[in-house]
Amino acid sequence: xxxxxxxxxxxxxxxxxxxxxxxxxxxxxxxxxxxxxxxxxxxxxxxxxxxxxxxxxxxxxxxxxxxxxxxxxxxxxxxxxxxxxxxxxxxxxxxxxxxxxxxxxxxxxxxxxxxxxxxxxxxxxxxxxxxxxxxxxxxxxxxxxxxxxxxxxxxxxxxxxxxxxxxxxxxxxxxxxxxxxxxxxxxxxxxxx
Amino acid sequence: xxxxxxxxxxxxxxxxxxxxxxxxxxxxxxxxxxxxxxxxxxxxxxxxxxxxxxxxxxxxxxxxxxxxxxxxxxxxxxxxxxxxxxxxxxxxxxxxx
Numbered sequence: 001x002x003x004x005x006x007x008x009x010x011x012x013x014x015x016x017x018x019x020x021x022x023x024x025x026x027x028x029x030x031x032x033x034x035x036x037x038x039x040x041x042x043x044x045x046x047x048x049x050x051x052x053x054x055x056x057x058x059x060x061x062x063x064x065x066x067x068x069x070x071x072x073x074x075x076x077x078x079x080x081x082x083x084x085x086x087x088x089x090x091x092x093x094x095x096x097x098x099x100x101x102x103x104x105x106x107x108x109x110x111x112x113x114x115x116x117x118x119x120x121x122x123x124x125x126x127x128x129x130x131x132x133x134x135x136x137x138x139x140x141x142x143x144x145x146x147x148x149x150x151x152x153x154x155x156x157x158x159x160x161x162x163x164x165x166x167x168x169x170x171x172x173x174x175x176x177x178x179x180x181x182x183x184x185x186x187x188x189x190x191x192x193x
Numbered sequence: 194x195x196x197x198x199x200x201x202x203x204x205x206x207x208x209x210x211x212x213x214x215x216x217x218x219x220x221x222x223x224x225x226x227x228x229x230x231x232x233x234x235x236x237x238x239x240x241x242x243x244x245x246x247x248x249x250x251x252x253x254x255x256x257x258x259x260x261x262x263x264x265x266x267x268x269x270x271x272x273x274x275x276x277x278x279x280x281x282x283x284x285x286x287x288x289x290x
Contacts, residue, residue, distance in 0.1 A: 028224070032217040040212040058211065062227070078246050133203045141274045152204050187196050 013077035021069055032061050035078070038154060039085050045149035046089035048134045052096070060088050071108050081155075082164045085182065086146055136186040147175040 011019070011030070039060050043053035049185070063084055071080055099102045140148060149160040151172075158176075162169045213219070 022274075025224075027215050029217055036212060036216055036220075040216075041208055044207045044210060048207065050212070053210075054216055057216060058220050058223060062224060065224055098270055129199055130203050130206075132202055146233050153208060183200060184196055187199070 008179075014073065017068060017077065019073065021067075028061075029066060031064075035081055036061075038078070039081065042082070042085050042149055043089055045153035046093055046136070047096075048138075048143075052092070056089055056092050058086070059089050059092070063088065079160070079164050082150065086150075086164070090142065116131045132187060132190050133183075136183050136190075137187065140182060143176050144179040144182065147172050150180040151176055 013031070016027055016031050016034075036057055040053050040058045041093065043056035043060075044050075044060065047056065049050045060081070063075070064081060067127055137145065146165060147161055150156045150164060151158070156164075158172045162172045165172065
């Protein structure tokens, strides 16, 4: 039994997909376990909340299971999965009432502050800065945000990001530079530099 | 602290958040329940087929009923002729004697 599990763990994505499509549903769990962290990190880059990110992970994998037979293998499975994750995250953001999630996040920050050596004022400043940075990331354009999240949250190479976004490496580099500049401008205005 | 460092700190903090260890189990359970729900769902063509066969059965019933009525209308009736029962020929014959 354990040999069988080890063998399944060593399977390539194509082999796993083949098994799932032939009706072995339990193999899908291996695919989920292999990629859930990556999907979760990207979702975090979009919603900045553990619970909301987990909801997105669920949505993504349900969608992957439903449309697995339409995956033609022209690109890597991970590229296809990242595209689904980006689209699901964007759709989820459009559906959500940002006001409520922002309010909930602020309340959580107030009540869950770590009780370390930092003073209350320091904690307050840091928390505000954190919120401002998240807000600034959220205000980036869709493309800049996509490139930024894939590159910074998932540490993907510019080549991979370009492949996922179906664009050139040069375009991705430009998007990342603009994203960085926009973030700094917005935050500098806020801090008053 | 530079702005870039603040940004990196926030991103690193978010990257350290771990999903629920039972997330994959939750996903598999949801998949299972959705598959079961889909299996229970009756496809539209089946609903249509059931409705059509019910209609057909009703129409066949009406048809069979009509056939029975029309048969009863054409059934032969028994006419009793008293002259045949009495055997009048016998009496007539007696008169000639």
